[in-house]
Amino acid sequence: MLLALVVAWQSLAAAPPRAIDPQANPLRTPDTSSPRTTLESLFRNLEQAYRIGQDESQPAEATLAPLRRAKRTLDLSEVPRSLVNETGTETALLLKEVLDRVGLPPLDSIPDADTVVDKELEKWRIPHTEMVIHRVASGPRTGEWLFSPATVENAREFHELVADLPYLPGATPGLLEAYTLTPGAGISFYWAEHAHFPGWLSQVALEQALWQWLLALLSILLTLLVAYGVYRLARRREKRLASQGVKTRWPTLFALALALLLTNATGYFINSVVNFTGEVLFFKLRAFVILNYSLAAWIAASLLTSIPEAIISSRRLRPRGIDSQLLRLGFRLLALIAIAAIVIDAADRIGLPAYSVLTGLGVGGIAVALAARETLANLLGSISIMLDRPFRIGDWIKIGNDEGTVEDIGFRTTRIRTFYDSLLSVPNSVTTNATIDNMGRRKYRRVRTFVDIRYDTPPAAIEAFLEGIKEVIKANPCTRKDYFHVVLHDFGPHSLKIMLYFFVKVPDWSAELVERQRVLLEIVRLAAQLDVRFAFPTQTVAVENLPGQTMSPTAEPTDEQLLAAARQFASGGNAARPRGLGLFTPPAEEGR
Numbered sequence: 001m002l003l004a005l006v007v008a009w010q011s012l013a014a015a016p017p018r019a020i021d022p023q024a025n026p027l028r029t030p031d032t033s034s035p036r037t038t039l040e041s042l043f044r045n046l047e048q049a050y051r052i053g054q055d056e057s058q059p060a061e062a063t064l065a066p067l068r069r070a071k072r073t074l075d076l077s078e079v080p081r082s083l084v085n086e087t088g089t090e091t092a093l094l095l096k097e098v099l100d101r102v103g104l105p106p107l108d109s110i111p112d113a114d115t116v117v118d119k120e121l122e123k124w125r126i127p128h129t130e131m132v133i134h135r136v137a138s139g140p141r142t143g144e145w146l147f148s149p150a151t152v153e154n155a156r157e158f159h160e161l162v163a164d165l166p167y168l169p170g171a172t173p174g175l176l177e178a179y180t181l182t183p184g185a186g187i188s189f190y191w192a193e194h195a196h197f198p199g200w201l202s203q204v205a206l207e208q209a210l211w212q213w214l215l216a217l218l219s220i221l222l223t224l225l226v227a228y229g230v231y232r233l234a235r236r237r238e239k240r241l242a243s244q245g246v247k248t249r250w251p252t253l254f255a256l257a258l259a260l261l262l263t264n265a266t267g268y269f270i271n272s273v274v275n276f277t278g279e280v281l282f283f284k285l286r287a288f289v290i291l292n293y294s295l296a297a298w299i300a301a302s303l304l305t306s307i308p309e310a311i312i313s314s315r316r317l318r319p320r321g322i323d324s325q326l327l328r329l330g331f332r333l334l335a336l337i338a339i340a341a342i343v344i345d346a347a348d349r350i351g352l353p354a355y356s357v358l359t360g361l362g363v364g365g366i367a368v369a370l371a372a373r374e375t376l377a378n379l380l381g382s383i384s385i386m387l388d389r390p391f392r393i394g395d396w397i398k399i400g401n402d403e404g405t406v407e408d409i410g411f412r413t414t415r416i417r418t419f420y421d422s423l424l425s426v427p428n429s430v431t432t433n434a435t436i437d438n439m440g441r442r443k444y445r446r447v448r449t450f451v452d453i454r455y456d457t458p459p460a461a462i463e464a465f466l467e468g469i470k471e472v473i474k475a476n477p478c479t480r481k482d483y484f485h486v487v488l489h490d491f492g493p494h495s496l497k498i499m500l501y502f503f504v505k506v507p508d509w510s511a512e513l514v515e516r517q518r519v520l521l522e523i524v525r526l527a528a529q530l531d532v533r534f535a536f537p538t539q540t541v542a543v544e545n546l547p548g549q550t551m552s553p554t555a556e557p558t559d560e561q562l563l564a565a566a567r568q569f570a571s572g573g574n575a576a577r578p579r580g581l582g583l584f585t586p587p588a589e590e591g592r
Helices: 002-014 035-054 060-071 081-102 113-119 149-153 155-162 175-181 189-194 210-243 250-274 278-315 322-349 354-371 373-388 428-433 459-475 509-530 559-567
Strands: 123-125 132-135 145-147 396-399 402-409 413-417 423-427 436-438 445-453 485-491 496-504
Touching: 035 060, 035 081, 035 132, 035 145, 035 175, 060 081, 081 149, 081 155, 081 175, 081 278, 132 149, 149 155, 210 250, 250 278, 278 322, 322 373, 373 402, 373 428, 402 423, 413 428, 423 428, 445 459, 445 509, 459 485, 459 496, 459 509, 496 509
Parallel strands: none
Antiparallel strands: 123 132, 132 145, 396 402, 396 436, 402 413, 413 423, 445 496, 485 496
8 A cells, every 4th residue: 555655656746747728827918028919919819709709608707808818918007097997998999990990010020029129119100000009118017018008098089080991801890899788897799689678778879778878877876766765864863863962973974884885886787787888988987986985085074073072972071172172173184184085096096196186285275275364373273272271161261351251162263151141252363362361270269358347446346356257267168278368458438448368269150159158248247246337438527516505615635645645556655556456366477
């Protein structure tokens, strides 16, 4: 057994490798090493497709390999990406139709590889025509001899000029017509000649049979109906969720994605089954590219504006807060970049150079910038506000002579609710250049007021009253304990003025008013407890003599008595109390 295996192994090792038949290899590439081999490759492969197409036992798809090889004899570098496949096949057939009518020079007069080298040729024109085969100078196919881009571009025009000429012997008559009338990408003469359609459906309009037009229109109409129906259902679903307090764009995104899928499927059906050709095909391809990329741009914009809303909802951020606005702005900028990239790629696919599109976008951007300077200034202002965060929604701010509570920070204006309940819109360009006093960012809120008491209040009662006010402020849980003042401040026109200067730590103005009220109410109760009376504007009228009455004279103090009384308030004097009666210790002196 072992000996048999060794002998078998040696016989296999000694057997020569089987040669591959180049004609049977579907992956082989055509010979394009010279103008002669390029022409031979074009004719050989299209004649092979012609024979296969006439064989009723062969499917139309069997012609795809020789058609693909024939297409590789063309320089399609200047054809838009979306049109390369269809343009290549149809152009190869058009060139074959032209050459089948005008003929070729003798084979030995067409330059071969040696002639190309000897004469240093870079291109060769078929005699008595404008068709040129040139040597590719750059790109992935450098050095190959292919039909030039100008020949590819003008192939249809060449065919129209010779369409009335008879075929020469050895031609492949009807090959282009069979390709046009065969469903799918291949060629079948049997289908083109024996299609079971009523006669009127086989009539040709704009180079397409009527059955092709009907199939294409029905498929497009069905796609539009399904896409529109799904979109309506998605919008209805969004409105129902919005009525429940849930804002979402995901149903619309699903509808748009389905529309994009249906559009691509319809385009594939028209390409692969209906098989439009000629100018109609090129119009259809460009239209579907524009439609598909428009849907893609719509989806990108909707997706990139839905993501921040989902993040805001999941993180429970304030919908109109600075963080939320920054998130929205960032994703909107991403959406603009994505749309620009989609537009550039779409333009490239339909044959517009990317540099021209970029130039157009640049010029358009400059024009828009000049026409909308204020809008752009406001947009930049909103970005500055969101990055610097000088205020946030709910803050009480002062901008120039305007003040109020911030309600919204938009991309153009900041909306402020004033204290008389009007809504003030301040352009963000103004806001960023103005001096902003943010009252809402205070750690403490200052209270500065005066308490007026009567002039006849005894000094001891005043000091006790000041001490009591000090304790009231210290007892309040929201007041700042390390810095406040309670002091007999001034002699007013009709009262003694006690100044209260203290701070409260509260979150907003409403809480500030409440704590201020609590302190003042305690002071009122304290005044009642000490029998200190509040002063109010009064006038005193001095009447020296009443009718029928004579006032008794009073003794005026002498100068010496007045001076002695004044000196009692000097340092060490009997009446001197420079630090008060001891009933009140100023807050700033406590703990010394």
